[in-house]
Amino acid sequence: MRTVHPMPDQSTVTPLRPPLVTVDKLTVDMPLGRSGASVRIVDGVDFSIGVGERVALVGESGSGKSLTARALMRLDRLARLSGRVDFDGTDLLKLSDRDMGRLRGSSIAMVFQDPMSFLDPLMTIGDQVAETLRIRGIGKAEARKRALAVLDELGVDRAAQRLDAYPHEFSGGMRQRVVLAMALVGEPRLLIADEPTTALDVRVQDQVLDLLDDVSTRRGLAVLFITHDLGVVAGFAERVMVMYSGRIVEDGEVASVFAKPSHPYTQGLIKAVPRIDQDLNTLYAIPGAPPPPLARPGGCPFHPRCDQRFERCDKDLPMLLPVGLSRVACHLHDGHQHDRKGA
Amino acid sequence: MLMSIDSISKSYNAFPNPPAKVLHDVTLNIDAGEAIGLVGESGSGKSTIAKCMLALIKPEDGAITYDGIDVIHAKGEELRRFRREVQMVFQDPYGSLNPRMTVEELIGEGLLIHKLEPTAAARRKRVAEIMDMVGLNPNDMDRYTRSFSGGQRQRIAIARALVIRPRILVCDEPVAALDVSVQAQVINLLQDMQKKLNLAIVFVAHDLAVVRHLCEKIVVLHKGKVVEQGSRDEIFGNPRMPYTQSLLAAVPVPDPVAGRARRAARRLETAN
Ligand SMILES: Nc1ncnc2c1ncn2[C@@H]1O[C@H](COP(=O)(O)OP(=O)(O)OP(=O)(O)O)[C@@H](O)[C@H]1O
Numbered sequence: 121m122r123t124v125h126p127m128p129d130q131s132t133v134t135p136l137r138p139p140l141v142t143v144d145k146l147t148v149d150m151p152l153g154r155s156g157a158s159v160r161i162v163d164g165v166d167f168s169i170g171v172g173e174r175v176a177l178v179g180e181s182g183s184g185k186s187l188t189a190r191a192l193m194r195l196d197r198l199a200r201l202s203g204r205v206d207f208d209g210t211d212l213l214k215l216s217d218r219d220m221g222r223l224r225g226s227s228i229a230m231v232f233q234d235p236m237s238f239l240d241p242l243m244t245i246g247d248q249v250a251e252t253l254r255i256r257g258i259g260k261a262e263a264r265k266r267a268l269a270v271l272d273e274l275g276v277d278r279a280a281q282r283l284d285a286y287p288h289e290f291s292g293g294m295r296q297r298v299v300l301a302m303a304l305v306g307e308p309r310l311l312i313a314d315e316p317t318t319a320l321d322v323r324v325q326d327q328v329l330d331l332l333d334d335v336s337t338r339r340g341l342a343v344l345f346i347t348h349d350l351g352v353v354a355g356f357a358e359r360v361m362v363m364y365s366g367r368i369v370e371d372g373e374v375a376s377v378f379a380k381p382s383h384p385y386t387q388g389l390i391k392a393v394p395r396i397d398q399d400l401n402t403l404y405a406i407p408g409a410p411p412p413p414l415a416r417p418g419g420c421p422f423h424p425r426c427d428q429r430f431e432r433c434d435k436d437l438p439m440l441l442p443v444g445l446s447r448v449a450c451h452l453h454d455g456h457q458h459d460r461k462g463a
Numbered sequence: 464m465l466m467s468i469d470s471i472s473k474s475y476n477a478f479p480n481p482p483a484k485v486l487h488d489v490t491l492n493i494d495a496g497e498a499i500g501l502v503g504e505s506g507s508g509k510s511t512i513a514k515c516m517l518a519l520i521k522p523e524d525g526a527i528t529y530d531g532i533d534v535i536h537a538k539g540e541e542l543r544r545f546r547r548e549v550q551m552v553f554q555d556p557y558g559s560l561n562p563r564m565t566v567e568e569l570i571g572e573g574l575l576i577h578k579l580e581p582t583a584a585a586r587r588k589r590v591a592e593i594m595d596m597v598g599l600n601p602n603d604m605d606r607y608t609r610s611f612s613g614g615q616r617q618r619i620a621i622a623r624a625l626v627i628r629p630r631i632l633v634c635d636e637p638v639a640a641l642d643v644s645v646q647a648q649v650i651n652l653l654q655d656m657q658k659k660l661n662l663a664i665v666f667v668a669h670d671l672a673v674v675r676h677l678c679e680k681i682v683v684l685h686k687g688k689v690v691e692q693g694s695r696d697e698i699f700g701n702p703r704m705p706y707t708q709s710l711l712a713a714v715p716v717p718d719p720v721a722g723r724a725r726r727a728a729r730r731l732e733t734a735n
């Protein structure tokens with residue numbers, strides 16, 4: 121049973137955890153057709169995730185969340201990566217393909233939005249969960265034993281009987297547990313979950329979140345949780361990073377970001393969510409739409425949609441700088457004197 | 464009452480298995496100008512009801528009446544009037560618009576089909592008006608939709624439905640595929656249109672927070688049955704059925720303190 125976290129006392133600095141992953145100036149370029157040209161999708165991202173920390177990465181579709189996460193695991197063969205991804209002292213971007221392959225599953229694992237596309241319909245659940253271990257040379261009986269233990273841990277009831285069942289015999293929520301079991305059986309230290317609950321019903325989503333919560337607490341597992349649902353972020357994560365147009369624009373403790381978002385985009389996102397526990401007359405809507413990667417505006421990429429923009433905003437790119445205990449990329453918070461004229 | 468759905472049942476063929484009944488005696492009414500929400504988990508039958516309301520499929524039992532028309536058996540002029548006055552908007556803003564048609568052709572199609580404006584100039588004028596109303600730039604009329612964003616496409620889909628002045632708009636998950644910031648634009652647009660045009664809206668969604676925001680009346684479905692229906696205040700303020708309560712309790716709220724407290728309370732309840 122989980123306890124309710126109180127709001128952190130604003131006057132004390134939350135103790136920092138030792139970092140597990142540190143990402144430094146990460147860029148991801150994707151090829152454009154066969155011309156040899158490419159487009160920068162992730163544009164210099166810095167962040168770190170502490171041991172056992174639950175961090176949410178939010179932003180609109182196309183902002184580069186998935187490609188950032190996939191870059192940590194080097195999943196896209198066509199992607200050109202630069203920068204550093206330091207995992208427990210090793211730069212993942214410098215590892216050989218073979219060493220990187222070994223790290224996947226055992227140090228970092230990932231689950232995706234659609235469990236069905238990840239499961240092999242012709243293979244039993246038990247074999248699929250055990251496969252990660254088999255690849256690493258663990259014997260059949262031992263792998264099966266561990267697969268059973270993980271399915272049990274994740275609350276698949278009658279797991280022993282169901283080891284020999286096929287994916288179609290499972291409901292959506294159970295399939296997501298199986299996929300989670302596949303990711304966790306290798307005992308990774310970081311789990312990347314890319315919109316794992318987006319396709320699920322509220323009640324199933326809620327169960328999956330509880331499960332992730334328990335596993336992360338029990339195992340000291342760090343989780344990078346990608347979502348566009350701020351409701352999920354608030355209930356699950358300790359820290360939130362907001363991404364816009366290939367960059368992180370705000371990064372801070374969940375409690376303080378929700379209580380007092382600094383970046384106008386974060387403010388808009390929070391205001392735009394309809395709430396089950398409140399009546400509102402009109403929803404706040406951020407005007408316009410996120411820019412496609414080939415048409416990202418100069419200056420602050422959010423400026424065409426920002427209701428607080430001023431002179432410098434369409435000229436200078438704001439850097440991600442410390443503001444209180446958070447980091448924010450916005451000229452309103454960069455410490456310069458400016459005469460805000462509004463626009 | 465504008466439309467009444469009277470104990471309809473529907474089965475789908477599931478060969479070689481026997482047909483599976485997915486709607487059981489569903490009854491609900493729609494008044495002119497009201498926004499009604501159909502909620503329930505995946506597979507509960509929401510889209511099936513929406514398709515019956517649009518006469519895209521026929522229930523095997525029960526009756527559907529729209530403004531004096533027996534919808535299940537309607538033919539000829541009656542069916543044409545029904546098709547004009549009850550329109551739809553679907554979830555996928557990408558799949559539902561023909562990429563080979565310009566915005567003008569897409570939006571004006573209904574005017575042609577229903578012979579509502581005799582001349583091309585008159586049609587063009589109506590298309591421009593409706594584009595303006597839903598927040599699109601009429602200068603984009605000659606463009607193709609390829610380069611439009613999801614939110615703009617959904618505005619086109621809404622304009623396409625509204626241009627022939629329907630009295631009911633059936634929307635099946637119209638914002639589910641949109642980004643949060645754009646979602647709010649489309650919800651506000653629907654709300655605005657409902658008031659301006661005295662339009663009845665049937666809103667199918669699994670996002671209960673969106674439904675609470677938009678709908679005055681809510682119908683809760685579970686396994687093809689209506690388990691509870693009532694006003695917004697009744698359903699959200701004082702839900703009577705345990706199923707409705709569990710559905711509401713599971714909705715995450717974007718507030719760390721309230722969100723965590725809700726989840727902790729709910730887990731305590733399930734543990735006991
Ligand atoms: N064309 C079809 N043939 C056979 N079964 C169908 C068909 N369409 C829907 N069903 C089944 O009917 C039931 C109700 O489906 P429906 O699409 O109405 O659910 P829904 O409430 O809209 O769900 P969702 O939230 O996932 O959209 C489900 O069990 C579904 O599998």
Ligand SMILES: Nc1ncnc2c1ncn2[C@@H]1O[C@H](COP(=O)(O)OP(=O)(O)O)[C@@H](O)[C@H]1O
Pocket residue numbers: 150151161179180181182183184185186187188196412413
């Ligand atoms: N394999 C790919 N090749 C080229 N472009 C891609 C590829 N995958 C994603 N993109 C583009 O990169 C951008 C960011 O994508 P993604 O990281 O998936 O965003 P998010 O997960 O935030 O929705 C999008 O514009 C998308 O079209």
Ligand code: SF4
Pocket residue numbers: 383384385420421422423424426427428429430433438449450451452
């Ligand atoms: S830098 Fe300017 S345009 Fe960008 S978010 Fe801040 S105020 Fe708005």
Ligand SMILES: [Mg+2]
Pocket residue numbers: 185186314
């Ligand atoms: Mg993604």
Ligand SMILES: [Mg+2]
Pocket residue numbers: 509510511635
């Ligand atoms: Mg549906």
